[in-house]
Amino acid sequence: EPEVTQTPSHQVTQMGQEVILRCVPISNHLYFYWYRQILGQKVEFLVSFYNNEISEKSEIFDDQFSVERPDGSNFTLKIRSTKLEDSAMYFCASSDFREAGELFFGEGSRLTVL
């Protein structure tokens, strides 16, 4: 069964460092998303991406965050200068237009900022 894969599974970084989280969505999917879950809290929407551009972003997704799909398969989330409060699990998801609303989530990348 096709699945969304994310790397790394866990990354530890120093405050102020840049981090790139990578995702490989399901190959025929057209819509891509990043969500965040701070430990023990709810899952929060960060950004949606379609047709090589951001379609919507939340207030969490400030100038420190960026997304891109550099090569038609990977979908990346970059945090330019990490802060302690960026420590969270980051989930990538993708969906097929024909099944709008059904998200396929990856297993998550845990980011720890020290």
Added chain:
Amino acid sequence: AQKVTQAQTEISVVEKEDVTLDCVYETRDTTYYLFWYKQPPSGELVFLIRRNSFDEQNEISGRYSWNFQKSTSSFNFTITASQVVDSAVYFCALSVNTNAGKSTFGDGTTLTVKP
């Protein structure tokens, strides 16, 4: 704006008991989708069900059943004959048709099933 309320923070049951997880949602959109996800201790999000706003039929899948009532804006989830493996955090989520992949999640209900 959308809102999802899961009033039960934690529930603890003994194996084989039935348990219902409550979910109440708010939206002004007439077309929307409701979801339940399971997050086991390993951390991944496991999709359980999607319902659209035009389909109020209740659904049963094995030991799982869902009761969607638009009149009360609720989408409750029942596990029959619970098992230890059902122990997890369960999230209810809502998205609307304008961006169907942008889901608003509830705070989650932690279910513990004791042997």
